[in-house]
Amino acid sequence: MTTLELLQRARAARGAMALAGTDTKNAALTAMAGALERRADAILAANALDLEAARGTISDVMLDRLALSGERIAGMARGVREVAALPDPVGEILSRAERPNGLAIERTAVPMGVIAIIYESRPNVTSDAAALALKAGSACVLRCGKEAHRSAAAIVEALKEGLTAAGLPADALGLVEDTTRASANELMTANGYVDLLIPRGGAGLIRACVEQATVPVIETGTGICHIYVDRDADQDMALDILENAKCSRPSVCNAAEVCLIHRDIAGEFLPRLKQRLTDDRAAAGKPPVELRLDSGAAEVIDGVPAGERDFDTEFLDYVMGVRLVDGVEDAMAHIAAHSTGHSESVVTENEETARKFLRGVDSAAVYWNASTRFTDGGEFGLGCEMGISTQRLHARGPMGLRELCTYKYVIRGNGQIR
Amino acid sequence: MTTLELLQRARAARGAMALAGTDTKNAALTAMAGALERRADAILAANALDLEAARGTISDVMLDRLALSGERIAGMARGVREVAALPDPVGEILSRAERPNGLAIERTAVPMGVIAIIYESRPNVTSDAAALALKAGSACVLRCGKEAHRSAAAIVEALKEGLTAAGLPADALGLVEDTTRASANELMTANGYVDLLIPRGGAGLIRACVEQATVPVIETGTGICHIYVDRDADQDMALDILENAKCSRPSVCNAAEVCLIHRDIAGEFLPRLKQRLTDDRAAAGKPPVELRLDSGAAEVIDGVPAGERDFDTEFLDYVMGVRLVDGVEDAMAHIAAHSTGHSESVVTENEETARKFLRGVDSAAVYWNASTRFTDGGEFGLGCEMGISTQRLHARGPMGLRELCTYKYVIRGNGQIR
Numbered sequence: 049m050t051t052l053e054l055l056q057r058a059r060a061a062r063g064a065m066a067l068a069g070t071d072t073k074n075a076a077l078t079a080m081a082g083a084l085e086r087r088a089d090a091i092l093a094a095n096a097l098d099l100e101a102a103r104g105t106i107s108d109v110m111l112d113r114l115a116l117s118g119e120r121i122a123g124m125a126r127g128v129r130e131v132a133a134l135p136d137p138v139g140e141i142l143s144r145a146e147r148p149n150g151l152a153i154e155r156t157a158v159p160m161g162v163i164a165i166i167y168e169s170r171p172n173v174t175s176d177a178a179a180l181a182l183k184a185g186s187a188c189v190l191r192c193g194k195e196a197h198r199s200a201a202a203i204v205e206a207l208k209e210g211l212t213a214a215g216l217p218a219d220a221l222g223l224v225e226d227t228t229r230a231s232a233n234e235l236m237t238a239n240g241y242v243d244l245l246i247p248r249g250g251a252g253l254i255r256a257c258v259e260q261a262t263v264p265v266i267e268t269g270t271g272i273c274h275i276y277v278d279r280d281a282d283q284d285m286a287l288d289i290l291e292n293a294k295c296s297r298p299s300v301c302n303a304a305e306v307c308l309i310h311r312d313i314a315g316e317f318l319p320r321l322k323q324r325l326t327d328d329r330a331a332a333g334k335p336p337v338e339l340r341l342d343s344g345a346a347e348v349i350d351g352v353p354a355g356e357r358d359f360d361t362e363f364l365d366y367v368m369g370v371r372l373v374d375g376v377e378d379a380m381a382h383i384a385a386h387s388t389g390h391s392e393s394v395v396t397e398n399e400e401t402a403r404k405f406l407r408g409v410d411s412a413a414v415y416w417n418a419s420t421r422f423t424d425g426g427e428f429g430l431g432c433e434m435g436i437s438t439q440r441l442h443a444r445g446p447m448g449l450r451e452l453c454t455y456k457y458v459i460r461g462n463g464q465i466r
Numbered sequence: 467m468t469t470l471e472l473l474q475r476a477r478a479a480r481g482a483m484a485l486a487g488t489d490t491k492n493a494a495l496t497a498m499a500g501a502l503e504r505r506a507d508a509i510l511a512a513n514a515l516d517l518e519a520a521r522g523t524i525s526d527v528m529l530d531r532l533a534l535s536g537e538r539i540a541g542m543a544r545g546v547r548e549v550a551a552l553p554d555p556v557g558e559i560l561s562r563a564e565r566p567n568g569l570a571i572e573r574t575a576v577p578m579g580v581i582a583i584i585y586e587s588r589p590n591v592t593s594d595a596a597a598l599a600l601k602a603g604s605a606c607v608l609r610c611g612k613e614a615h616r617s618a619a620a621i622v623e624a625l626k627e628g629l630t631a632a633g634l635p636a637d638a639l640g641l642v643e644d645t646t647r648a649s650a651n652e653l654m655t656a657n658g659y660v661d662l663l664i665p666r667g668g669a670g671l672i673r674a675c676v677e678q679a680t681v682p683v684i685e686t687g688t689g690i691c692h693i694y695v696d697r698d699a700d701q702d703m704a705l706d707i708l709e710n711a712k713c714s715r716p717s718v719c720n721a722a723e724v725c726l727i728h729r730d731i732a733g734e735f736l737p738r739l740k741q742r743l744t745d746d747r748a749a750a751g752k753p754p755v756e757l758r759l760d761s762g763a764a765e766v767i768d769g770v771p772a773g774e775r776d777f778d779t780e781f782l783d784y785v786m787g788v789r790l791v792d793g794v795e796d797a798m799a800h801i802a803a804h805s806t807g808h809s810e811s812v813v814t815e816n817e818e819t820a821r822k823f824l825r826g827v828d829s830a831a832v833y834w835n836a837s838t839r840f841t842d843g844g845e846f847g848l849g850c851e852m853g854i855s856t857q858r859l860h861a862r863g864p865m866g867l868r869e870l871c872t873y874k875y876v877i878r879g880n881g882q883i884r
Contacts, residue, residue, distance in 0.1 A: 067825070145847050151836060153846055158828070160858055239676075243858050258657075259680050264859040285881040292883035406876050407485070410576070418569060418879030427884065428571055428875070429563050440578055440661050440872040441682040442860035454858040457846070458824050461836030463703040465710035466845065 051226055051234045055241040057219035058162045058187040065220045066159045066185050070136040072214055073183055077132035080210025081125040084175060087206040088121045094202035095171065102195045106169070109299060114169045114195055124175045124203075127432060131179040134431040137449040138185040152460045157453045159185030161243035164235045165434075166191045166257065168249040171199035177248070178207055178221055180434050184452035187220040189242070191235055193249075194227035236261035244452075248435050251362065266443055268435030271301035271390035272362050273420040276379040276405065278396035279310040283317055285417060286395040287324045293393070293419045294325065294337055299364045301436055302391050302423040306359060306369040308379045311344065314372050318348040325368070335366045344372035359386050376401045380408050387411055389438050391420040412438060412445035469644055469652045473659040475637035476580045476605040483638045484577045484603050488554040490632055491601055495550035498628030499543040502593060505624045506539045512620035513589060520613045524587070527717060532587045532613055542593045542621075545850060549597040552849040555867040556603040570878045575871045577603030579661035582653045583852075584609045584675065586667040589617035595666070596625055596639055598852050602870035605638040607660070609653055611667075612645035654679035662870075666853050669780065684861055686853030689719035689808035690780050691838040694797040694823065696814035697728040701735055703835060704813040705742045708786075711811070711837045712743065712755055717782045719854055720809050720841040724777060724787040726797045729762065732790050736766040743786070753784045762790035777804050794819045798826050805829055807856050809838040830856060830863035 049057075068076075084091070095116040102114060140157040147153065163181040165188070167173045174190060181188035192200040200223055208218040224231045235242060236257055245265045247257040257265050275293055277286045293304035309317055325337035339345075340354040351370070358369045359382075373379045376394070383392055393415035394405040402416040413423040423445060425433025430448030437443040443451035467475075486494075502509070513534040520532060558575040565571065581599040583606070585591045592608060599606035610618040618641055626636040642649045653660060654675055663683045665675040675683050693711055695704045711722035727735055743755040757763075758772040769788070776787045777800075791797045794812070801810055811833035812823040820834040831841040841863060843851025848866030855861045861869035 063826075066828075147845070147847060151840060151845075161828075262677050264857065266859075282881070288881060288883055296884060402878075406878075408481075410484070410579075411874065413875040413877060415877045416879060418877055418882040419884055421884040422569060422877065422882065423875075427565070427569075429565060439682065441684075444872055445875050454862055456829065457831040457841075457863050459831060459833045459836055459840065460820075460824075461834060463700070463706060464836040464840065465706055466714060466837055466839040 049225060051224050051231050054189060054222040054224060055162070055238055058189050058222050059241050061217040061220040062159070062161050062187040064217050065182065065187050066138070068185065068216060072216065073136065073185070074132045076211050076214035076216050077128050077179055077183060078210075079213040080175070080179065080207045081128040081132070083206040083209040084121060084125040084128065084203065087202065088118060091121055091199065091202040091206065092116060092118070094198040098196055098198045106195060110169055110195070114171065114199070116171055116199060120172060124172050127172075127176055128179045131183050131432055134183065134449055136183070137453045142455055149464050150462065151464055154458045155455050156458050157450065158456050160452055160454055162187045162189060162241060163452065164189040164191065164238070164242045164245045166232055166235060166245070166247045166249070166253060168193040168253065169195040171196045171203060173248060174200045174203040175207060176432060177434060178204070180432060180449060180452060182211075182220065184449050186243070186452065189222045189224065189235070191224040191231055192227070197227050232256070233260065236263060239263055246434060266437050266447065267439045268437055268447075269301045270362055270388045270438060271303070271436070272306065272360065272386060272388045273302060273304045273390050274306045274308055274379075274383050274387060274392045275304050275420065276308040276373070276376070276383075276392070276394045277310065277313070277317060278376060278394060278398060278401050279312045280398035280401060281313070281395040282397055283313070283320065286317070287320060289393065289395055289417070289419050290321065291324055293421055294368050295329070295334070295366065296421055298366055301362075302421050303364070304368065304393075304420050305361070305363050306371065306386070308371050308373045308382060309345070311372045311374055314345065314348050318345055318370075321370070322349045322351070338367045340367065340369050342371040345370045362388070376404050380405065383409055383411070390436060391415065391423040393418060393420050412436065467643060469642050469649050472607060472640040472642060473580070473656055476607050476640050477659050479635040479638040480577070480579050480605040482635050483600065483605050484556070486603065486634060490634065491554065491603070492550045494629050494632035494634050495546050495597055495601060496628075497631040498593070498597065498625045499546040499550070501624040501627040502539060502543040502546065502621065505620065506536060509539055509617065509620040509624065510534060510536070512616040516614055516616045524613060528587055528613070532589065532617070534589055534617060538590060542590050545590075545594055546597040549601050549850055552601065552867055554601070555871045560873055567882050568880065569882055572876045573873050574876050575868065576874050578870055578872055580605045580607060580659060581870065582607040582609065582656070582660045582663045584650055584653060584663070584665045584667070584671065586611040586671065587613040589614045589621060591666060592618045592621040593625060594850065595852060596622070598850060598867060598870060600629075600638065602867050604661070604870065607640045607642065607653070609642040609649055610645070615645050650674070651678065654681060657681055664852060684855050684865065685857045686855055686865075687719045688780055688806045688856060689721070689854070690724065690778065690804060690806045691720060691722045691808050692724045692726055692797075692801050692805060692810045693722045693838065694726040694791070694794070694801075694810070694812045695728065695731070695735060696794060696812060696816060696819050697730045698816035698819060699731070699813040700815055701731070701738065704735070705738060707811065707813055707835070707837050708739065709742055711839055712786050713747070713752070713784065714839055716784055719780070720838050721782070722786065722811075722838050723779065723781050724789065724804070726789050726791045726800060727763070729790045729792055732763065732766050736763055736788075739788070740767045740769070756785045758785065758787050760789040763788045780806070794822050798823065801827055801829070808854060809833065809841040811836060811838050830854065
């Protein structure tokens with residue numbers, strides 16, 4: 049099927065999705081989860097072919113992202129069931145007003161229409177993204193990277209079975225067959241077919257969407273997250289937060305990439321930081337963090353001198369930029385100049401300093417005395433998420449079901465004219 | 467000053483705007499209103515030059531939009547004072563959650579940053595748009611059509627006086643000097659400088675922004691609005707609503723352009739419609755409406771046969787397309803195929819029919835037994851408005867102060883790690 053045909057079918061199916069009741073959508077999601085489990089062998093077989101083809105052409109980290117297992121498929125099914133359990137955002141009355149002339153005006157959440165998602169080599173995104181888009185009452189068009197295409201096709205087949213079982217049109221979910229750049233470009237310019245395009249992947253993909261798309265886009269994911277350790281920090285807390293934010297899962301967007309340290313405590317704190325993130329970890333058999341030091345920090349401890357781009361790079365690895373600053377204002381100025389607007393944290397016992405940072409830092413999530421790793425739909429209580437928006441329009445931070453909807457005004461009158 | 471310099475200055479001023487308190491912003495707005503009134507003579511003199519240059523090159527309707535008067539300037543000042551009186555959207559806690567791990571998460575409204583507005587020949591948009599953007603805590607960059615440039619420059623000078631009087635940076639408001647297409651293109655691609663671009667004007671301008679902009683855009687304004695007169699309509703009410711929606715101000719986007727009529731009542735209703743919109747108005751010395759009839763309607767009354775494009779045209783004039791339909795589903799199908807997603811109304815006494823229409827029609831505002839002319843920030847109780855969004859992302863329908871803001875998550879912890 050051509051991409052255009054797929055889009056036409058999704059467009060035609062969106063009316064049925066928009067009018068589907070909560071019970072019907074939940075029945076479909078439950079059936080989708082069951083079908084994933086039932087078809088696990090077929091999905092694993094498709095995944096084995098993907099892995100075989102990819103081996104040697106992509107990094108080990110990427111291969112790990114691509115690999116499925118019985119456990120991972122069970123996790124995908126669990127994710128779909130979790131979406132079924134979330135409240136239905138569609139039809140919620142967001143606000144209501146009765147005007148002096150008697151008009152009753154309701155602002156009501158309604159589905160987006162057709163949501164397209166371009167992603168790369170994580171097959172589990174297939175079911176996560178589809179479940180969220182469908183529960184939000186939209187039709188869903190997926191376009192995955194060529195490495196994961198066989199896996200994604202097997203997953204989509206299972207999910208369509210669930211849609212059909214609940215009496216919803218299988219066309220409400222589609223996987224683009226063409227995995228060349230042409231199909232991505234086609235989605236980016238499919239005005240009249242795609243109501244919202246969400247790129248989930250690396251910085252290159254997201255930049256391409258922002259620059260080339262003529263359909264509405266929500267940017268997700270790139271996170272150059274900062275942790276500022278203030279002069280008045282509880283240093284033990286700062287070390288815990290830094291190790292967690294950097295090391296608990298370095299490949300994700302809410303991992304910290306840069307540590308800013310108040311110059312007045314550098315002499316005391318930097319050796320402790322090096323000990324904690326490098327020496328202690330190496331001794332415990334954990335991957336040590338490579339610290340890339342600005343000139344000030346390099347006067348205090350040994351480490352790799354930071355290169356020109358090291359404060360503008362999402363390492364997604366056991367690497368961290370370290371820079372000394374003159375105080376909270378200087379930290380905020382560095383963040384304003386280098387952050388991607390994802391998540392930043394201040395560690396301080398000084399309430400005034402914290403207030404300044406929380407008010408003045410312009411990122412999707414700003415933290416006081418906590419790890420940036422909490423920027424996540426589940427951790428925020430939104431349930432599952434479609435990604436973390438780093439743009440300002442429509443949705444910022446974790447995007448849950450409500451962020452995948454739009455609204456309309458419904459006005460009831462009895463002959464009012466103006 | 468070049469457009470880039472203007473943008474750089476706006477960018478530098480946005481921090482001061484974002485941190486400005488409500489009282490400071492309101493003091494600035496009040497001073498802006500006073501300066502408009504005090505400088506009325508200078509503004510009228512600039513406007514006279516604009517009018518002189520434009521005469522003969524643009525239509526009378528456009529000349530009327532361009533023309534200012536003492537009364538219109540007083541209206542502009544009143545508009546700015548009304549914005550001062552509106553609640554400040556910045557800092558509002560939109561939602562709050564305390565998580566089981568003790569994290570306190572607040573979703574807080576924050577300014578957009580730099581809002582750019584491209585408009586055409588209405589000088590009053592200058593003060594309306596600036597007041598809203600500034601009250602919403604953003605810096606504001608304006609780019610008006612060349613016909614209105616002298617008027618806009620005089621208005622901006624007055625408004626800057628108000629900013630300065632309240633201790634806010636005059637650079638928070640800028641008028642692009644270049645009125646060629648180049649400056650519009652520059653704003654559309656000013657990534658890193660413009661956080662939101664709002665085109666206010668004709669369909670051509672809006673299409674250009676949607677197709678060419680790489681910065682976030684909110685489409686406004688194009689309204690091909692429909693009124694469906696059902697078999698079960700109160701026909702007197704339908705006539706009142708139709709005359710109001712078509713004739714009370716035909717040049718605005720919430721005016722109705724198309725009337726859909728249930729086939730079963732065409733024989734009775736069409737002659738009454740013709741009488742009311744054409745003959746009665748002519749007899750009363752009011753501009754009669756030219757009805758453009760589909761083949762079904764043309765069998766019942768005399769009128770101009772509808773051309774191929776007449777059901778896809780925003781006439782903005784005393785012209786209305788008339789088409790017979792087989793019922794509410796047929797009306798909804800026509801609307802889905804031809805509407806711009808602005809405002810549509812059903813006139814019926816049948817609750818079931820109304821419910822179907824309100825649920826199934828996918829436009830920013832859907833009405834039951836009321837005129838489409840109510841789609842307006844003031845009428846909806848939002849106060850003044852920046853325009854009517856016809857897109858689905860971020861804001862839909864009238865955009866008030868809240869729709870000009872974004873939000874961020876502010877999270878307070880005591881050392882939480884994940």
